[in-house]
Amino acid sequence: MKRGLVAAFVIVLAVCSTARGADTPKITESKLVQRTQELFDAVAPGNQAPWKMYVAEDAMFFDEKGRSMDKAALLEDLQPLPAGYSGTIRVMRAKSRFATNVAVLSYDCDEVETVFGRELHARYYTTDTWLYRNQAWQIVASQTLRYYEDPAAGAVSDAMLNDYAGAYELAAGNVVTVTRQGSELYAQRNSGKPYQLLPESPDLFFRAGVEGRRLFHRDASGHVDMMIDRRNNEDLLWKKIR
Known part of the structure; x- marks a missing residue:
């Protein structure tokens, strides 16, 4: 009798498993x-x-x-x-x-x-x-x-690169220094590692592999007075101090 019950139980499990698989x-x-x-x-x-x-x-x-x-x-x-x-x-x-x-x-x-x-x-x-x-x-x-894709790099004259060189301050003690190295532009935040700014068009730059733009703002006389760090349509304003 017990063997019969065990056999029946095994059959029921097999049928149920098959049914679940069919579901x-x-x-x-x-x-x-x-x-x-x-x-x-x-x-x-x-x-x-x-x-x-x-x-x-x-x-x-x-x-x-x-x-x-x-x-x-x-x-x-x-x-x-x-x-x-x-x-x-x-x-x-x-x-x-x-x-x-x-x-x-x-x-x-x-x-x-x-x-x-x-x-x-x-x-x-x-x-x-x-x-x-x-x-x-x-x-x-x-x-x-x-997937993020860098914008197409443009060209900026060497003379214009000189306009961007200088120090820009976001807050006291928080300064980015922009320097020209040949025909390339680099930025360095305080004592951090320098990174290249690639031109998209005059006054507009980007970092390779990083979303956002760096826009150099000019005053009424045409001199660069600010660097705008634009991320997701929001701006950080870095004032040129020297």
Whole structure:
């Protein structure tokens, strides 16, 4: 009798395990990439069909501009590109993680937008969380970050470089010294390590790999009187003291 009960119990466990496995069909990384590419292929023509299919009704989307959108807002934002515009987004370098009914897919997006024949390039990093429920795998959360790209370096005459050299003070004891070294400009904060300021255009500079700009302000007579450290549209004003 005991042997019969044990055997029956084992059979029940096996059946239950099989049933649970059947409840959540397996999805692979390649399938997720395929579906994700379908979504991006639908962006340029403004085709909402795959987005309606693969995005959950209660999904949360956070784009590279910092906007938070639900599914309704996402679909409203998905409109055909205007005349003269075209573009492609390719899913690259995907990585995935899986649990029972959850799949996480992270990948790069390589975007090429053509505006009246001129190509514009951008790279993004996206992480999507897919959840299996109601007999379907759908995205419930997505977050996109944009890779930072330095602006194109410009040129400034040697004579203008002399205008920027000097000491700039933010507060007492907090000074940045700007020096010219040949045809290059360097800044050093107090006794810190010097770093190069690269020209984007006259009076406008940037640091390689660092977001923000350094804008040299001129007074009414055309002399540099301030260095503006602009970050995320907010300014730190460094007054020229010598």
